Amino acid sequence: MPAHFHNPVATYFGSGSLSQITALTAGQKVALVTFPEARGLGLIKQVEDLLGERLVYVFEDVQPNPDVNQLRSVYEHFWQHAEHCDVVFALGGGSAIDTAKALIVGTESGHFDELLALLAQGNPFTPAHCKTLIAAPTTAGTGSEVTPWATIWDSAQKKKYSLHLECTWPKAAIVDPDLMLTVPAGVTVSTGLDALSHALESIWNVNANPISDTFAVSAIEEVFLCLPALRKNLHSQELRSRMALAALKAGMAFSNTKTALAHSISYEMTLRHGLPHGIACSFSLPYVLGLAWGRDHERDRVLQRVFGPDLAKAQNHLQNFLQSLEVKTEFSDYGVSDTEAREMVEYALQGARGKNFIGARAA
Numbered sequence: 001m002p003a004h005f006h007n008p009v010a011t012y013f014g015s016g017s018l019s020q021i022t023a024l025t026a027g028q029k030v031a032l033v034t035f036p037e038a039r040g041l042g043l044i045k046q047v048e049d050l051l052g053e054r055l056v057y058v059f060e061d062v063q064p065n066p067d068v069n070q071l072r073s074v075y076e077h078f079w080q081h082a083e084h085c086d087v088v089f090a091l092g093g094g095s096a097i098d099t100a101k102a103l104i105v106g107t108e109s110g111h112f113d114e115l116l117a118l119l120a121q122g123n124p125f126t127p128a129h130c131k132t133l134i135a136a137p138t139t140a141g142t143g144s145e146v147t148p149w150a151t152i153w154d155s156a157q158k159k160k161y162s163l164h165l166e167c168t169w170p171k172a173a174i175v176d177p178d179l180m181l182t183v184p185a186g187v188t189v190s191t192g193l194d195a196l197s198h199a200l201e202s203i204w205n206v207n208a209n210p211i212s213d214t215f216a217v218s219a220i221e222e223v224f225l226c227l228p229a230l231r232k233n234l235h236s237q238e239l240r241s242r243m244a245l246a247a248l249k250a251g252m253a254f255s256n257t258k259t260a261l262a263h264s265i266s267y268e269m270t271l272r273h274g275l276p277h278g279i280a281c282s283f284s285l286p287y288v289l290g291l292a293w294g295r296d297h298e299r300d301r302v303l304q305r306v307f308g309p310d311l312a313k314a315q316n317h318l319q320n321f322l323q324s325l326e327v328k329t330e331f332s333d334y335g336v337s338d339t340e341a342r343e344m345v346e347y348a349l350q351g352a353r354g355k356n357f358i359g360a361r362a363a
């Protein structure tokens with residue numbers, strides 16, 4: 001079977017590329033979805049200057065991990081007051097981009113619970129309306145600007161939903177590293193590790209192919225080199241730019257493979273133990289590497305391009321890297337007993353993402 005890679009997102013990269021939003025929305029009405037700090041950072045002003053009267057609606061209170069509780073009222077307000085906009089411009093981290101992905105999918109009734117019921121059924125559906133999405137990430141990690149997925153959380157019910165439609169692919173991604181210069185150290189590390197996790201998860205994945213591997217290997221090498229240096233020098237434009245590109249490559253890789261076991265584990269760690277997404281999906285990487293190794297010759301060859309031929313050394317390398325960033329790598333470090341960890345991994349292997357893991361059947 002020939003390898004097939006498909007990503008329909010028109011991608012702009014580089015310092016100053018935010019200004020592309022003007023040409024990309026010519027003649028259209030735009031709604032902006034962004035995070036609370038954006039106004040103080042001068043980002044809303046920048047967008048206002050670039051869009052002028054085209055900017056018809058602003059939602060600036062995106063909270064980390066879009067939750068059904070907040071989304072319900074935001075969604076209904078959006079469809080009542082911004083129904084006339086053509087484009088939603090998501091400017092922020094994965095939480096802003098995923099919130100925007102939920103907003104653009106219009107239901108017949110205009111109510112969010114109709115969308116939630118469709119997501120809960122888990123079957124493909126055609127939305128009543130869908131708006132165009134353009135995404136500009138302000139963190140370097142989630143890759144949500146080049147993927148069609150959104151994670152919608154229900155923290156009260158300890159559940160998560162995955163939204164994925166043809167229309168939730170952004171039309172364009174604007175990756176401007178200047179937007180990331182203000183990200184604090186903790187978020188810089190956790191989002192950088194999210195990118196590392198995307199890249200590794202795309203390799204130990206039943207959907208991997210040589211094209212996704214090329215993006216993944218390059219992303220991993222760059223995260224190893226850049227993230228520790230960036231953590232010590234948060235204002236470096238060069239390092240921000242390299243991490244932004246690494247996260248974009250990781251996003252391209254998993255845009256075609258989806259994620260796998262480490263992410264499936266992460267959902268429980270976020271819902272039950274409150275871990276930020278990037279830590280939740282990276283602390284288990286050395287463990288998952290051990291489960292992946294030896295399952296498939298071709299996958300081993302790709303992993304060995306990154307880590308060399310020795311599994312123990314590879315796991316040590318990954319563990320030392322994470323620990324150097326002050327990320328603990330054992331379940332017990334997060335108060336999860338051996339029994340709970342075993343059950344969590346078993347459960348994660350049965351999940352949609354867990355089934356993408358190359359060791360899922362035999363593990």
Ligand SMILES: NC(=O)c1ccc[n+]([C@@H]2O[C@H](COP(=O)([O-])OP(=O)(O)OC[C@H]3O[C@@H](n4cnc5c(N)ncnc54)[C@H](O)[C@@H]3O)[C@@H](O)[C@H]2O)c1
Nearest residue numbers: 035064065093094095138139142144147149150151182183
């Ligand atoms: N759709 C996908 O493909 C995908 C992939 C990975 C993660 N996700 C989702 O993304 C979310 C996490 O996104 P994230 O890790 O980017 O974090 P985030 O968007 O939640 O942002 C983290 C914090 O950083 C702040 N922030 C963002 N940009 C900033 C900036 N430039 N300067 C200062 N502060 C800034 C935010 O306000 C927030 O408080 C999770 O909900 C996760 O499920 C989605």
